[in-house]
Amino acid sequence: MLSLAIPSKGRLKENCHAWFAERGLVMEQTAGARGYRASFAGLPDVEVMLLSASEIASALLAGDIHLGITGEDLLREEAPELKGRMHLIKPLGFGFADVVVAVSQYWIDVSSMADLDDVCAAYAQTHRRRLRVATKYAQLTRSFFAQARISDYRIVPSAGATEGAPAAGTAEVIVDITTTGATLRDNGLKILDDGVILKSQAQLAASLTADWDAEARKACETLLSRMNEAPLYSALSAEFRA
Amino acid sequence: MATFPYYDAGALQALGAQADAILGLFAGRGYVHEEPSVLQPAEIFLDRSGEEIRRRTFTLTDPSGRDLALRPDLTIPICRDAILANRKWPARICYNGLAFRHQPGEPHRPTQFFQAGAELLGLEDRTAGETEILSLAIEALRVAGLKDFSLRIGDLALFNALVDALALPKQWRARLKRHFWRAGYVESLLYWLGHGDGTAKLPGTKAEIEALLDKQGDAPAAGRTRAEIIARALDRAAEAAALRLDPAMADAIAKLLDISGPAEQALAEVRALLKTTNINLDVQLAAMDARLATLKSLGVAADRVRFTAHFGRNMEYYTGFVFELWARDKEGPVQVAGGGRYDTLLESLGAKQPVSAIGCAIRTERLMAAKAVA
Numbered sequence: 051m052l053s054l055a056i057p058s059k060g061r062l063k064e065n066c067h068a069w070f071a072e073r074g075l076v077m078e079q080t081a082g083a084r085g086y087r088a089s090f091a092g093l094p095d096v097e098v099m100l101l102s103a104s105e106i107a108s109a110l111l112a113g114d115i116h117l118g119i120t121g122e123d124l125l126r127e128e129a130p131e132l133k134g135r136m137h138l139i140k141p142l143g144f145g146f147a148d149v150v151v152a153v154s155q156y157w158i159d160v161s162s163m164a165d166l167d168d169v170c171a172a173y174a175q176t177h178r179r180r181l182r183v184a185t186k187y188a189q190l191t192r193s194f195f196a197q198a199r200i201s202d203y204r205i206v207p208s209a210g211a212t213e214g215a216p217a218a219g220t221a222e223v224i225v226d227i228t229t230t231g232a233t234l235r236d237n238g239l240k241i242l243d244d245g246v247i248l249k250s251q252a253q254l255a256a257s258l259t260a261d262w263d264a265e266a267r268k269a270c271e272t273l274l275s276r277m278n279e280a281p282l283y284s285a286l287s288a289e290f291r292a
Numbered sequence: 293m294a295t296f297p298y299y300d301a302g303a304l305q306a307l308g309a310q311a312d313a314i315l316g317l318f319a320g321r322g323y324v325h326e327e328p329s330v331l332q333p334a335e336i337f338l339d340r341s342g343e344e345i346r347r348r349t350f351t352l353t354d355p356s357g358r359d360l361a362l363r364p365d366l367t368i369p370i371c372r373d374a375i376l377a378n379r380k381w382p383a384r385i386c387y388n389g390l391a392f393r394h395q396p397g398e399p400h401r402p403t404q405f406f407q408a409g410a411e412l413l414g415l416e417d418r419t420a421g422e423t424e425i426l427s428l429a430i431e432a433l434r435v436a437g438l439k440d441f442s443l444r445i446g447d448l449a450l451f452n453a454l455v456d457a458l459a460l461p462k463q464w465r466a467r468l469k470r471h472f473w474r475a476g477y478v479e480s481l482l483y484w485l486g487h488g489d490g491t492a493k494l495p496g497t498k499a500e501i502e503a504l505l506d507k508q509g510d511a512p513a514a515g516r517t518r519a520e521i522i523a524r525a526l527d528r529a530a531e532a533a534a535l536r537l538d539p540a541m542a543d544a545i546a547k548l549l550d551i552s553g554p555a556e557q558a559l560a561e562v563r564a565l566l567k568t569t570n571i572n573l574d575v576q577l578a579a580m581d582a583r584l585a586t587l588k589s590l591g592v593a594a595d596r597v598r599f600t601a602h603f604g605r606n607m608e609y610y611t612g613f614v615f616e617l618w619a620r621d622k623e624g625p626v627q628v629a630g631g632g633r634y635d636t637l638l639e640s641l642g643a644k645q646p647v648s649a650i651g652c653a654i655r656t657e658r659l660m661a662a663k664a665v666a
Contacts, residue, residue, distance in 0.1 A: 155511035158504050159494060159525040168463055169516070169524070171470055176520065178640075180338075192347060199471055204338060204346070216514040223514070238511030 051097050052269035053260075055109060055118040058086065058100035062252060065144040066119055073277040093276070095269035104128075110136055113259035116266055123149050123187065123227060123250040130189045137256045137289045139274075139282050145252035147227045149187055151194070151245035154216050155238050162243050163198040166223070170202040173222070184208040184221030187247070191225045194247045213237045256286055297402050297657075307406060310656055311388045314408045314432045321428060323386035323410050328369035330390065334359035336372055336641065348393045350403075362392035362404075367634075367651055370411055372641045381414025381647065382421075388656070402657075408432070409631075409653035413638065419579065421650045422613050422633065423586050429629050429652040430590050433617060436656075437663050441628065442596040444616045445555065445583065446603030448472060450576045454545060457571040460485070460537060463527055472602070479546050486542025496529040498522065544569050548601055555584055555599040562601065583613065609634045613650070619662035628662055629654040 056066045067077055070090070077098060080087035088098040101109065107124040109115045119142065129135045153160050160169055173181045184206045185191050191205055206221045213233055215221040227250070228234055231241060256270075267287070274283045299307070315325055334351050338361070350362040363369055366387045374383055388408040395401040410428055415421040433441055455468045464485070471478050495501055501522055544565060551561050559580055566573060580599070587597055603614060612633035619628050631652030638647035 154508075154514040156505065156508045156513055157516065157521060158501070158508065159521055159528055164467075168467060171466065172520075172524070173516070177515070181515070217512040219512075219515070222516070238509065 052095055052117065052266045052273065053097050053099060053115040054273075055099045055101045055106045055115045055120075057103045057106065057120065059102075062103060062120075062145055063100070065142075065252065069142055069144070070277075073279075075276065090273075093269070093273060095265065096273055110255055110257040111259070113257050113261070115257060116260045116262065116270065117254065117256050119252055119254050121145055121147065121250050122253045123147065123190070123248055125253060125255055126248060126250075127187050127189050130193060134292075135258055137258055137286055139254045139256055139286060140279065142252040142254060145250070147229050147250050148246050149190055149225065149227050149248040149250060150234075150241045151191075151247065152213075152224050152226065152228075152234050152239040152241050153222075155240050160242070163200065163245060166242065166245075167198065167200045167202075170200055174202045180204045181223060182206045182221040183223045183225055184212050184215035185225035186210075186212065187225050187227075190247050194225075198244075213239060256289070258289055262290055295400060295403055297404065306660060307656060310436050310660060311406070311408055313435045313437075314654065314656070315386060315388055317432055317435045318386035318410050318428070321384070321424075323384040325387065326370065326373075326385050327387055327389050328363065328366060328373060330363055330392075331360050332363050332369050334361040336368055337361050337364055347396055350392050350394055364393050365391050365653070366407060366409065367411060367653070368637070368641070371413065371638050371649065374413055375638060375641055375643050379413070382416075383413045384410070385413070386410040405658075406656045407653045408656050409651060411649065411651035413649045414647045415650075416648065418612075418633075418648055418650075419582060421648065422579075422583065425631055425650045425652050426583065426586055426615060427590060429615070429617060429631055429654070430587075430592065432652075432654055433619075433629060433659065436654075436659055438619060438628070438659060438666065440666055441617050441619045441662075442598065443587065443592065444598050444600055444603060444618065445580075445614070446600050447576060447580060447613050448610060449612045450573060450580070450601070451549075453573050453576050454548070454571060457573075458537065458541070458545075461527065461530060463524075478549065478602070482537070482542045482546050485537040486539040494525050494529050498526060501525045501529075541569060550601070552600040552602075553598060554595055555580075555597040556594055558599040558601070559584075579613070609637045609640075611635045615652075619659070620665055621658065621661035622665050626658050626662060627655065628659045 057063045070077060076091045077088050078091055079085060080089055086100050088100065090096055090098065099115065103120045104124050106118040106120040107128040110118045110125070111129050125136060126132070132138070151163070151166070153166065160166055170181045181203045183191060183203050186208050188205050188207065195203065208215060212224050212226040214237060215224055216239065217237060224239065225247065234241065270286070271283045274280055319325065337349050338346050345364060349364045352360050354360055366389055370385055370387065374385065386409065388406065390404050391407050392404045394403065410425065412421050412425055451472050452469050455465050458465065468478060468481060471481065495504065505518065505521065548562060548565050551558050559577065563577065584597065588594065610632045612635065614632035615630065616627050617629040618625055620626065629652060631650070633650045635646065635648050638649055
């Protein structure tokens with residue numbers, strides 16, 4: 051059996067259904083599964099599970115599922131080094147969003163990561179504590195700030211409404227996801243010129259830590275070739291051999 | 293060494309005997325043996341050391357919700373306690389205990405290791421303090437039974453003095469100093485300063501800047517005062533005009549940072565290169581000469597000492613003289629000890645005045661492995 055997880059609600063779910071339908075695959079709800087299981091007509095060896103987008107990322111990393119569709123931001127946050135753990139099969143052309151570094155528009159003297167570096171250092175000296183960055187993307191933030199050579203800061207985990215943190219006084223800077231930037235602007239924030247950490251979209255991804263027995267491989271090959279994407283399976287099976 | 297080391301009776305006995313020898317030496321020089329607790333409040337490391345050390349520090353939350361850390365070194369908790377206990381300066385403190393570090397990307401390296409070390413806090417005579425600690429580290433290796441080792445030395449003060457001598461805006465000097473320990477980055481900044489163009493993005497007068505701030509509506513101040521922002525904006529405007537380094541000068545500094553080799557020869561190279569500029573680093577170079585003389589008097593052969601101009605240890609709290617002692621174990625070269633000056637640490641931990649500080653730490657398990665090969 052091949053297990054495939056897709057988002058259980060919202061626009062991501064609708065987009066997934068549409069994406070499969072365009073490729074001739076019709077999803078059917080499994081009877082009695084309370085809407086958390088489904089299958090494709092004519093593909094009995096593929097079991098479809100509906101999970102939350104972030105659960106899909108952690109299930110892929112844990113090897114609990116073979117395939118999953120979720121945001122690249124969540125995948126990269128869950129597994130900072132994808133190599134040997136996950137293989138991104140295909141970007142799907144929906145669920146676009148950018149993970150960005152944003153500061154208050156009041157900080158008229160800050161427009162780049164280099165400016166932020168200066169301000170971080172000055173802040174640590176003046177205020178005797180580190181500047182706080184609120185985010186739910188701790189891993190992405192760490193590696194991006196390290197690339198920008200910034201070390202004088204600390205991360206404050208944020209569960210939701212991150213864009214409100216600077217106004218609420220719980221953090222000075224945020225790293226958050228945005229599609230149009232409107233929510234950031236509404237909260238008096240701006241994106242730094244070189245502050246785009248990741249241009250994310252929904253990805254069809256394979257777990258490399260899952261148990262890929264002969265049956266699962268065969269079902270995956272069939273699934274991809276039914277969608278006219280057979281070459282994608284060759285790339286994936288190269289990862290199995292690696 | 294294993295990720296989770298297991299110490300059998302033989303290993304414990306050997307480590308114990310070696311630690312006794314080292315602590316005995318420290319005690320003979322007036323160092324008091326102390327030990328902070330293994331679990332510490334997380335913020336004393338995280339607020340001080342930055343995100344890079346945070347990545348390597350094991351943190352946990354106690355049942356009441358307080359953030360704790362397994363000490364990634366003993367220096368910070370010892371210095372903190374010295375401040376809280378209102379110690380008289382100079383204070384001489386030594387220790388031997390476990391430190392804990394996560395090793396990102398290197399799962400084969402141990403997550404805990406023994407460190408023996410000495411801290412000399414609040415001694416006014418800086419040269420005397422450096423001689424004392426450098427000698428102590430070398431003698432500690434010898435008293436433990438290691439005969440052959442080499443040194444790598446450097447001095448962040450040399451680089452800082454170099455940067456201070458440049459006709460650059462204050463913030464750029466601060467930025468260069470802050471990034472000294474990231475060699476490649478400093479070179480690219482220098483190149484940009486010498487060959488790039490600095491264009492202004494902000495208006496140049498205070499009134500214009502204030503007007504711009506007033507236009508930001510409800511945008512949150514986000515922890516910075518209006519005055520702070522105005523001051524930095526004015527600095528930025530001024531520096532955009534001044535941000536230009538003679539390309540020859542920028543290249544000379546980049547070349548200087550590249551100097552590394554047997555100490556006497558390397559320092560001669562530094563002097564020769566400085567002659568082509570108008571920068572005077574006589575004080576800092578004389579201090580380096582004095583350290584070489586100390587090493588000579590300790591019987592360390594000149595060819596065992598390397599000077600590396602960009603050497604600055606990647607622990608962010610060092611501020612001046614830094615050194616590393618190297619030996620070989622069965623897998624190759626291994627750093628067995630290190631140390632240096634960290635003059636700003638105590639103030640950042642809450643000391644009311646600046647306190648001069650210098651210390652050294654010995655990786656006793658690596659030392660043991662190196663002795664096994666010799």
